[in-house]
Amino acid sequence: MSNTQTISEFQKLFAEKLEKEAANIENTEPKNLYEPISYTLKMGGKRLRPVMVLMANNLFGGNIEKAMPAALAIEIFHNFTLLHDDMMDNADMRRNHPSVHKKYNDNVAILSGDAMSIMAYQYLVQTESPEIQKMVQLFSKTAMEVCEGQQYDMNFEDTLSVSIDDYLNMIRLKTAVLIACSLKLGAINAGADTKDANHLYNFGINLGLAFQLQDDLLDVFADEEKFGKKIGGDITSNKKTFLLLKALELSSPAQKETLINWIEKKEFDIAEKIAVVKNLYTELGLPEISKKLMEDYYQSALEELSTIKIASEKKEIFIDLAKMIMKREH
Known part of the structure; x- marks a missing residue:
């Protein structure tokens, strides 16, 4: 496979493989366990993380087919x-x-989710690589970090004393490490030099932080039709996002009082709360501040990429990927 492949070609290649696997999963007994897994995998999405595994593998001259188990x-x-x-x-x-717990029920969502976490390892260990132990260790470390990030996110629900640094650490764990892991798994599988694999990992961390900041921004300011879910969910649930924490930091006493009043209200009109808070974010210039921080992480990601000892034309697809993430609308 040539190094000049496009992201969409990698997406197509992976989508075809996933479709076959989802069909096999759907036909496995007991159906009540496996059908929700297949349903989840068929929902769509850009499949950027598995594509990153394949792209990283390709960057270092690896065999795409051998990287497919790690991508899955x-x-x-x-x-x-x-x-x-x-x-x-x-x-x-x-x-x-409809989300799985809504289409089926909570118990099904718990058990099918548990089965998926185990299934991920079943696919990973099918990888043909002398470095499989290193890959499993990285995957396990990442899986635990994602759980830690989710716990921090939940811890933040009941307190306003969350710093921006606390938040950035949480999204690093909850979002960025899986993107970084995807890239490093592909690199390890292709036999990349340790330093280069680490630079690609750090590229992923910075890209992941920008990705989550973009997600927070889209949750408030996106076109709902393109976003694929209702906007304002973070506002409604008082989620400690960069936007909310920065608003608390920058707001005038009157603005802060308004914000805290809405946060503390137990009963409220959802549309009104979203409109008031969104307006406050706009007044404080938070979309621009958030975009500036995203840009900083984007530039840091490109610096990490530039230090990898591979011909620059082979790295252009990663710059395309970074741009796609920065400009997405959903």
């Missing part, structure tokens, strides 16, 4: 986290489809 492991694990996240957040929709 990443995608299944990622979807497991979304399945359980939707349940914890009581979210009704995911990618314009």
